[in-house]
Amino acid sequence: MTTMMNRPASAPGDASGRKPLIERLNIVTALVVGTVSAIVIWQLALHFLPQDAETASFFNREDKISLMSLIAWFVGFMTGIGALIGPFRWAFGKDLNHDENMFLAGKDQGIKRYFRYTTDHKVVGIQYLVITIIILFVGGTLAMLIRTNLGHPQGGWIHPQAYNAIVGWHGIIMIVATIIMITGPFGNFIMPIMIGARDMAFPRLNALSFWLIVAAIPPVFISFFTGGITTGWSAYNPLASQAGLGMNGYIAFICIFAISTMVAGANITTTVVKMRAKGMTWNRTPIFIYGVVASVALALPAFPVFFLSQIMSAMDRAFATSFYNSAAGGSGWLYENLFWIMGHPEVYVILIPSVAALMEMAPVFTRRPLFSFNLAIMGIAGISGLSVLVWAHHMYISGWAPLLNAPFMLTTELISIPTGMLFLVLIGTLWRGRLWMTMPLMSIFALLWNFMIGGITGIYLSDVPADAFLHGSMYVTAHFHYTLMGAGLTGALASLVYWFPKMTGRMFDKTLSWVSFWLVQIGFNVAFIGMFLVGLAGQPRRVESYASIFNKGNLITTMGAYTIMAGMLVLLHGVISSWRNGVKAPMNPWQAKTLEWTVANPVPLENFETLPVITSDPYGYGKAQS
Amino acid sequence: MSELHTSNKAQWWKSADVKKTAILWVILTPIIGYVGTVVQLRSIGAPASEVMASVKSLMGIFTWAAAPVAGLVAALAVTALLGDRHYGDNPPEEADHEIRNSPRAAATWVIVSTLLCLFALITGLIVLQKDAKSLLDAKAININVTGQQWVWNFDYPESDGVRSEVLYLPVNKPVVFHITSKDVKHSFWVVQMGIKMDANPGYVTETAVTPDKIGVFDIRCAELCGLLHAYMQNKVHVVSQADYDSWLKTRAALEGAA
Ligand code: HEM
Numbered sequence: 088m089t090t091m092m093n094r095p096a097s098a099p100g101d102a103s104g105r106k107p108l109i110e111r112l113n114i115v116t117a118l119v120v121g122t123v124s125a126i127v128i129w130q131l132a133l134h135f136l137p138q139d140a141e142t143a144s145f146f147n148r149e150d151k152i153s154l155m156s157l158i159a160w161f162v163g164f165m166t167g168i169g170a171l172i173g174p175f176r177w178a179f180g181k182d183l184n185h186d187e188n189m190f191l192a193g194k195d196q197g198i199k200r201y202f203r204y205t206t207d208h209k210v211v212g213i214q215y216l217v218i219t220i221i222i223l224f225v226g227g228t229l230a231m232l233i234r235t236n237l238g239h240p241q242g243g244w245i246h247p248q249a250y251n252a253i254v255g256w257h258g259i260i261m262i263v264a265t266i267i268m269i270t271g272p273f274g275n276f277i278m279p280i281m282i283g284a285r286d287m288a289f290p291r292l293n294a295l296s297f298w299l300i301v302a303a304i305p306p307v308f309i310s311f312f313t314g315g316i317t318t319g320w321s322a323y324n325p326l327a328s329q330a331g332l333g334m335n336g337y338i339a340f341i342c343i344f345a346i347s348t349m350v351a352g353a354n355i356t357t358t359v360v361k362m363r364a365k366g367m368t369w370n371r372t373p374i375f376i377y378g379v380v381a382s383v384a385l386a387l388p389a390f391p392v393f394f395l396s397q398i399m400s401a402m403d404r405a406f407a408t409s410f411y412n413s414a415a416g417g418s419g420w421l422y423e424n425l426f427w428i429m430g431h432p433e434v435y436v437i438l439i440p441s442v443a444a445l446m447e448m449a450p451v452f453t454r455r456p457l458f459s460f461n462l463a464i465m466g467i468a469g470i471s472g473l474s475v476l477v478w479a480h481h482m483y484i485s486g487w488a489p490l491l492n493a494p495f496m497l498t499t500e501l502i503s504i505p506t507g508m509l510f511l512v513l514i515g516t517l518w519r520g521r522l523w524m525t526m527p528l529m530s531i532f533a534l535l536w537n538f539m540i541g542g543i544t545g546i547y548l549s550d551v552p553a554d555a556f557l558h559g560s561m562y563v564t565a566h567f568h569y570t571l572m573g574a575g576l577t578g579a580l581a582s583l584v585y586w587f588p589k590m591t592g593r594m595f596d597k598t599l600s601w602v603s604f605w606l607v608q609i610g611f612n613v614a615f616i617g618m619f620l621v622g623l624a625g626q627p628r629r630v631e632s633y634a635s636i637f638n639k640g641n642l643i644t645t646m647g648a649y650t651i652m653a654g655m656l657v658l659l660h661g662v663i664s665s666w667r668n669g670v671k672a673p674m675n676p677w678q679a680k681t682l683e684w685t686v687a688n689p690v691p692l693e694n695f696e697t698l699p700v701i702t703s704d705p706y707g708y709g710k711a712q713s
Numbered sequence: 714m715s716e717l718h719t720s721n722k723a724q725w726w727k728s729a730d731v732k733k734t735a736i737l738w739v740i741l742t743p744i745i746g747y748v749g750t751v752v753q754l755r756s757i758g759a760p761a762s763e764v765m766a767s768v769k770s771l772m773g774i775f776t777w778a779a780a781p782v783a784g785l786v787a788a789l790a791v792t793a794l795l796g797d798r799h800y801g802d803n804p805p806e807e808a809d810h811e812i813r814n815s816p817r818a819a820a821t822w823v824i825v826s827t828l829l830c831l832f833a834l835i836t837g838l839i840v841l842q843k844d845a846k847s848l849l850d851a852k853a854i855n856i857n858v859t860g861q862q863w864v865w866n867f868d869y870p871e872s873d874g875v876r877s878e879v880l881y882l883p884v885n886k887p888v889v890f891h892i893t894s895k896d897v898k899h900s901f902w903v904v905q906m907g908i909k910m911d912a913n914p915g916y917v918t919e920t921a922v923t924p925d926k927i928g929v930f931d932i933r934c935a936e937l938c939g940l941l942h943a944y945m946q947n948k949v950h951v952v953s954q955a956d957y958d959s960w961l962k963t964r965a966a967l968e969g970a971a
């Protein structure tokens with residue numbers, strides 16, 4: 088160890104001696120250590136764990152083995168990527184020195200730093216961007232399998248078991264992708280520069296939050312081969328306790344992801360509170376920052392509950408406890424409550440940063456100030472506050488507490504007031520603007536359209552008598568795709584085009600951004616209007632075949648889905664081709680006034696040579712008539 | 714702000730874009746309301762109970778209440794889009810105003826959305842109240858519904874333990890369903906009657922309806938319950954009182970014989 092202290096840790100490929108440990112760890116060592124640990128624990132457990140007694144009422148030896156192997160994978164992977172080096176060195180009184188910290192920050196490592204436990208927020212942002220694209224790609228492929236199977240009433244070519252597994256897999260990984268799609272790439276890469284900071288408050292936690300997501304993914308992939316997540320993304324018990332070993336993959340995935348979200352939430356919140364540039368008072372802080380903070384701060388109360396609900400699920404499976412087993416004194420309603428106490432705030436975790444990103448772009452592309460900054464903050468705060476008080480609108484007809492239906496109907500419908508404020512801010516900014524016709528600008532219009540439909544259908548759903556008809560039908564599926572995709576994803580794609588020049592140094596191909604925009608938006612509206620109609624006609628959700636009266640609507644939806652796919656592939660092509668040989672971007676291609684556009688391309692390691700001092704908010708567009 | 718601007722403000726409704734918005738609003742609102750209602754209500758189909766009829770009218774009312782809001786947003790968006798557009802790789806000049814706020818517009822917006830919200834709440838509560846009362850009807854027929862993977866069973870405890878996989882109901886008589894499950898959660902949905910209630914293992918939940926049309930309607934499970942969830946469907950036959958009585962009699966005889 089002493090030798091390591093003395094030599095510059097960043098000297099790349101020192102051929103003479105062995106490289107210090109910190110330089111040898113990367114994604115390959117992580118995968119190897121993780122896999123080996125999982126296999127070792129699996130084999131040990133297989134040999135030494137006693138068989139279930141034949142008289143036992145529960146057989147859970149397999150569950151124990153698979154959960155232990157998954158935990159071993161997790162610990163092994165995190166060790167192999169180097170997450171433990173910092174804490175251990177610190178605990179033994181040999182904290183990392185300057186050179187080692189610079190190595191961790193990714194100094195002079197070229198492409199390799201993207202495959203390491205790198206702490207630079209810009210590297211983490213790019214890593215998040217890539218992993219989001221990968222998850223969206225896999226999730227999209229699964230969606231196409233679902234839609235293709237539903238092109239015909241008798242479904243048919245996918246076995247019901249596999250179909251249910253695909254639906255669950257699609258649901259949960261898309262939820263994760265949409266949760267990270269803005270706060271991950273743009274919250275990490277752009278946000279610190281936007282507030283005039285040199286890095287995040289806790290750079291190592293930043294690396295940790297990203298690599299936890301990477302560690303979480305293999306369990307959910309493997310689950311597909313051990314029976315699958317056949318319960319939908321909500322994994323209700325007792326259906327989940329009845330399902331096969333694949334559920335353990337779901338449990339591991341959620342638990343690890345929840346830790347990642349909590350770590351990221353603490354890190355981002357602290358960064359914004361403590362590290363804003365001199366003079367950046369709350370009134371001069373860009374609205375996107377508010378969106379990011381609201382999102383991760385909402386996740387702070389929500390995800391521990393999700394974590395807990397899955398730990399209890401694991402205990403029911405592996406140790407025959409009875410949290411959710413009504414035959415032994417538990418209750419499935421307990422699970423539903425825990426799930427939706429996370430589940431409703433979580434939908435705003437997804438929505439808020441997306442709307443806030445479009446609010447950030449609105450003044451840039453209309454060349455006028457943001458309309459009613461204060462109302463925007465009120466709206467975000469109001470939604471965040473109310474969103475923890477509405478969860479039981481997902482349980483109106485569960486029979487759990489009929490007397491609470493009216494109060495939950497009240498809180499749910501109240502959310503439309505702060506939501507309306509967000510609409511006013513966007514529409515007010517468009518009003519009398521000089522519209523610069525770009526894909527991000529049109530995304531604002533698309534969001535208004537889609538979220539209008541998503542929000543109004545939300546009101547029908549929050550009405551108890553109407554929900555007694557609509558719950559559990561395709562109508563609900565269409566509603567939340569309008570909000571998650573129509574509003575959330577639209578904002579994320581606009582963010583991608585808008586911040587692409589800063590993140591990659593190149594402009595996003597304009598033609599491709601337009602083509603993909605129209606394909607995605609048109610396909611989306613075709614697909615999900617069709618889905619509303621079959622829902623109203625009485626088609627339940629998560630079905631693998633359906634009565635032939637629903638055929639036309641499903642066919643429309645499937646055609647829309649293929650159009651979306653085409654649009655997304657065009658977008659993917661745009662990302663790859665523009666990244667590799669797009670037009671070199673100037674420092675401030677949009678002539679915007681936030682700080683991230685004042686730093687050079689590529690952004691230097693420490694962002695700012697001298698830290699900026701802020702004297703006004705970034706919305707000083709427009710000139711008074713004289 | 715300049716002299717000109719303030720005088721503009723005094724007669725803000727006279728400016729061309731405001732007029733354009735107003736005209737668009739007047740045009741778009743009925744279109745949105747009409748299309749929204751017709752498309753949705755037509756997809757739902759004919760109701761087979763008063764509960765379902767009130768769901769349909771609720772959705773119609775909500776759509777019409779939402780139409781002016783959606784119409785206004787659409788009118789404003791279209792006006793903006795028809796206004797001052799610029800193409801090209803460089804930003805247009807900055808707009809020639811710097812309006813950052815309009816307390817009047819904001820206050821109006823918030824007050825109107827609050828009122829609409831209250832309206833939705835009250836209409837919903839009125840219907841909810843009516844639905845809740847029907848659970849207490851002493852003259853109602855009681856039927857026990859049991860879900861299990863992947864069938865429904867219906868017990869008629871007031872009629873010598875008749876049990877059936879197909880539901881028979883007399884027309885115009887109130888019914889209360891007592892619903893439970895043997896394994897996992899299911900959801901008992903009588904589509905055309907607009908009622909749905911989860912079937913939970915270990916608990917009994919209740920819902921009530923009075924069918925008011927003779928005919929055959931659909932029962933579908935509305936909660937993912939495993940492998941064959943999609944096939945957990947069934948029919949409900951709503952028949953005249955006489956037909957109902959004779960059906961019960963033959964079923965009872967069958968049970969006795971078995
Ligand atoms: C404008 C306000 C909104 C209202 C009043 C509203 C209301 C509701 C209600 C009552 C349900 C339950 C339906 C049922 O299961 O019977 C629901 C489901 C859902 N909503 Fe919303 N919603 C709103 C906005 C959003 C937004 C912004 C998102 C996401 C970005 C969202 C995502 C979801 C999801 C994911 C579900 C279904 C979850 C599931 O069952 O799998 N909603 N919504």
Ligand SMILES: [Cu+2]
Nearest residue numbers: 430431480481
């Ligand atoms: Cu919700």
Ligand SMILES: [Cu+2]
Nearest residue numbers: 934936938942
């Ligand atoms: Cu079912």
